[in-house]
Amino acid sequence: MTMLRRVRANGRGRDFVVGDVHGHFAQLTQQLAGCGFDPAVDRLFFLGDVVDRGPDSEAVLAMIDQRTYCSVLGNHEAMMIAGFEEPGQSLLHRMNGGEWFYELPVERQKMWVERVRSWPWAIEVDTGQGIAGLVHANVPDCRWERVVGGLNDIDPAWQAGEPLSAPAIGPVAHQLLWSRTLAEYLYRAIPETSWPGKYTGENNALPEASAPDGVPVWDAALPAQALGLFKASGIDAIYLGHTYVPAVTRAGDCYFLDTYRAEPGEQLGLLCLNVQIRGE
Numbered sequence: 001m002t003m004l005r006r007v008r009a010n011g012r013g014r015d016f017v018v019g020d021v022h023g024h025f026a027q028l029t030q031q032l033a034g035c036g037f038d039p040a041v042d043r044l045f046f047l048g049d050v051v052d053r054g055p056d057s058e059a060v061l062a063m064i065d066q067r068t069y070c071s072v073l074g075n076h077e078a079m080m081i082a083g084f085e086e087p088g089q090s091l092l093h094r095m096n097g098g099e100w101f102y103e104l105p106v107e108r109q110k111m112w113v114e115r116v117r118s119w120p121w122a123i124e125v126d127t128g129q130g131i132a133g134l135v136h137a138n139v140p141d142c143r144w145e146r147v148v149g150g151l152n153d154i155d156p157a158w159q160a161g162e163p164l165s166a167p168a169i170g171p172v173a174h175q176l177l178w179s180r181t182l183a184e185y186l187y188r189a190i191p192e193t194s195w196p197g198k199y200t201g202e203n204n205a206l207p208e209a210s211a212p213d214g215v216p217v218w219d220a221a222l223p224a225q226a227l228g229l230f231k232a233s234g235i236d237a238i239y240l241g242h243t244y245v246p247a248v249t250r251a252g253d254c255y256f257l258d259t260y261r262a263e264p265g266e267q268l269g270l271l272c273l274n275v276q277i278r279g280e
Helices: 025-034 057-063 075-085 087-102 106-117 144-159 170-178 181-189 224-230
Strands: 004-007 015-018 043-046 069-071 122-126 131-135 237-244 249-251 254-258 270-272
Touching (some): 004 144, 015 254, 025 057, 057 087, 075 087, 075 106, 075 170, 087 106, 122 144, 181 237, 181 254
Parallel strands (some): 004 122, 015 043, 043 069, 131 237, 237 254
Antiparallel strands (some): 015 270, 122 131, 249 254
C-alpha cells in the first residue's frame, strides 16, 4: 500500500473518523454502538496512535483491515516500528506506553510491525460532499499538497524498508507524525477561558449532537488574524489527532480530534465524516 491512500465515496453507508484511541478498545466499541455503526456498510478511519497507554492495544490493532477499519500511521506506531527495527530506539517507545509490545514474543512483535509498516501515512476520503484529508499530527502550512509531495518523495525509500531514521524519511515523518504546528496555532489563538468544558472549569457549553453523528463539535471563534492559518489548500477539510484538545474542535477547515485520556466523562473524538464535511 502506498503512503498516500485515496478512498472512494461510500455508496452504501457512512464514514466515521476517530482520534487517538491508544488501546481503549472497550470505549471505542461502546461509542460505535451508540452511533449505530454497521460494519457491513459503514467504515471507520483512525487518525493513528491506536496503540499504547490503554489496556487493549492488540485488540485495536486486530480491528484494522484497511477496508472497513482503516488507519493512518501515528507517532506511537512509528515508535513501535523504530523500537523493533532499531533496538536502540526502543526506550522512547517504552517511556510512552509501549512496554506491552516488548513483552510479546518476538515473532508477534514482527507480525505487528510488518502489518503496521504497510499502513498509509495519509488518507484522502471522498465523502460525497468533498474530500477529507486524514493525517496524524500536522499539515505543514495547512497545505495538503505538501503532504502529497512529501509522501511521494519518500515512498520509494519507505517501501524499500528504509528505517524512520533514514535522512530521506526523517524530516517528513517529523512534519506529519510528530509536529504540532497547527495545534500550537490553535492554542495561541484561543484564550484559555474560551475553551469549553472542564478545561477552564467554566460552563462553556458544547453544541448538541445526535448520537448517530458522534460527539459534539466545538467551533472555535478564531480572531481575524488567525483565520488564514486554518484555511486548507489542496483539500476540503483536514482531520488531525496527536495533540490533546478538551473537545473535538473545528478551526476553519481543520478538525482536532484527540480528546480522550480515560478520565471520567471523556469520550473519544468520533465523528461522521458525511455530516461534518457538509458543515452541518
